[in-house]
Amino acid sequence: MERAPEVIVTVDVGLFTLVEGALAVGLIRRGAPPYAGVEALPGGYVHPEEDGSTHAAALRVLDAKVGLEPSYLEQLYTFSGLVRDPRGWSISVAYYALVPSEQLAPAVEAGELRLVAVDEAPKLPFDHDEILAIAVHRLRAKSTYSTLPAFLLAPSFTLSELQEVYEQVIGQSLDRTTFRRQMLDLGAIEPTGQRRRTGASRPAELYRLRGPELRPFGLP
Amino acid sequence: MERAPEVIVTVDVGLFTLVEGALAVGLIRRGAPPYAGVEALPGGYVHPEEDGSTHAAALRVLDAKVGLEPSYLEQLYTFSGLVRDPRGWSISVAYYALVPSEQLAPAVEAGELRLVAVDEAPKLPFDHDEILAIAVHRLRAKSTYSTLPAFLLAPSFTLSELQEVYEQVIGQSLDRTTFRRQMLDLGAIEPTGQRRRTGASRPAELYRLRGPELRPFGLP
Numbered sequence: 001m002e003r004a005p006e007v008i009v010t011v012d013v014g015l016f017t018l019v020e021g022a023l024a025v026g027l028i029r030r031g032a033p034p035y036a037g038v039e040a041l042p043g044g045y046v047h048p049e050e051d052g053s054t055h056a057a058a059l060r061v062l063d064a065k066v067g068l069e070p071s072y073l074e075q076l077y078t079f080s081g082l083v084r085d086p087r088g089w090s091i092s093v094a095y096y097a098l099v100p101s102e103q104l105a106p107a108v109e110a111g112e113l114r115l116v117a118v119d120e121a122p123k124l125p126f127d128h129d130e131i132l133a134i135a136v137h138r139l140r141a142k143s144t145y146s147t148l149p150a151f152l153l154a155p156s157f158t159l160s161e162l163q164e165v166y167e168q169v170i171g172q173s174l175d176r177t178t179f180r181r182q183m184l185d186l187g188a189i190e191p192t193g194q195r196r197r198t199g200a201s202r203p204a205e206l207y208r209l210r211g212p213e214l215r216p217f218g219l220p
Numbered sequence: 221m222e223r224a225p226e227v228i229v230t231v232d233v234g235l236f237t238l239v240e241g242a243l244a245v246g247l248i249r250r251g252a253p254p255y256a257g258v259e260a261l262p263g264g265y266v267h268p269e270e271d272g273s274t275h276a277a278a279l280r281v282l283d284a285k286v287g288l289e290p291s292y293l294e295q296l297y298t299f300s301g302l303v304r305d306p307r308g309w310s311i312s313v314a315y316y317a318l319v320p321s322e323q324l325a326p327a328v329e330a331g332e333l334r335l336v337a338v339d340e341a342p343k344l345p346f347d348h349d350e351i352l353a354i355a356v357h358r359l360r361a362k363s364t365y366s367t368l369p370a371f372l373l374a375p376s377f378t379l380s381e382l383q384e385v386y387e388q389v390i391g392q393s394l395d396r397t398t399f400r401r402q403m404l405d406l407g408a409i410e411p412t413g414q415r416r417r418t419g420a421s422r423p424a425e426l427y428r429l430r431g432p433e434l435r436p437f438g439l440p
Contacts, residue, residue: 006268007229007266007268009227009311046300046311048226048302048308052301052302053300054300054311055300075297075298077295078274078298078313080274080313081273082268082272088268091229091266091311091313093298093300
């Protein structure tokens with residue numbers, strides 16, 4: 001029976017949120033070599049003795065490094081080879097996560113995480129530049145036909161906030177009336193029964209996603 | 221510095237072709253335990269000393285087990301955990317490949333590969349049932365908006381053959397005139413300058429893909 005070869009198996013996560021309305025990614029400063037002291041995507045070794053899967057490993061890494069349980073986490077792509085990690089032949093099963101910025105505030109305030117607009121990210125170590133680019137591309141593409149962008153918002157949001165996050169992520173203005181009709185006809189969101197006062201005008205109705213799963217959304 | 225844990229790293233490939241017009245998958249009988257003698261998707265260990273990446277590993281496995289260089293190979297998803305492989309905690313980076321059946325004839329005749337319609341596949345070992353189901357789903361979904369199905373055909377094909385493979389893979393009848401106009405307007409295929417006699421009628425013009433990359437195709 002052929003012997004299993006030694007391969008370094010890691011997970012890395014593109015952690016996305018909104019900062020002042022713009023799509024931002026979370027970076028952490030690496031404590032250990034390689035690239036000690038350099039900012040990178042959150043990541044770490046898979047721990048076979050405790051992780052049920054690479055998905056579970058990604059959740060554990062986010063919890064350990066950022067104190068976070070993301071509302072949305074999806075496998076992105078698996079990167080591999082000899083040159084991507086100076087420690088040797090490695091595999092990184094890459095994920096991307098979407099979270100409301102409120103969830104990241106403690107880690108940001110503690111200096112454990114820095115949020116940077118995705119188009120202003122510094123040069124990243126390993127192949128994290130490529131992972132980030134592919135994650136942003138996937139996030140933008142999937143946002144045109146699903147409820148994905150809503151996972152960047154707090155659990156309750158106004159329809160204006162929802163439209164703004166769609167426009168920001170897909171980089172395109174949307175017609176207000178069409179957007180609202182599509183969102184409500186779709187049944188992907190539901191009123192919470194609460195309202196929020198945002199200015200002098202009458203309080204805006206608050207909505208929430210109807211479930212944790214992605215739902216289709218047909219943009220015009 | 222944290223030590224890299226031991227994880228079994230493999231690749232598995234959903235190898236698709238057409239058999240009598242129907243979408244079929246290639247199975248090989250395993251020679252070594254676990255599941256010796258049982259039919260499975262082609263797969264094997266990643267060999268860090270010779271494979272440049274998991275993609276290269278998938279190509280090597282196809283070449284070694286089926287004598288094949290596929291015209292289309294794409295990463296599907298990475299499967300992982302303790303229970304999917306009796307040898308221990310494992311990762312399988314799964315791929316799917318599309319090839320014309322002519323390329324598989326030698327392996328089939330030599331008894332090294334069996335082609336079975338995807339909806340008649342036997343129970344497969346490991347999590348290969350799940351890998352196959354997800355691969356078929358991806359293949360069908362991507363066929364609705366790209367030139368992917370053409371990779372199931374020989375390098376030269378008639379427009380009728382191309383329409384048939386689209387209809388078979390996506391499970392939907394297509395309007396002949398619209399299909400032809402879309403295909404030709406798209407610029408994804410080009411005439412070879414050759415014709416082929418298929419029956420009593422006048423010889424049909426032969427076409428080929430304009431490049432190895434996938435191109436968009438907007439079905440109505």
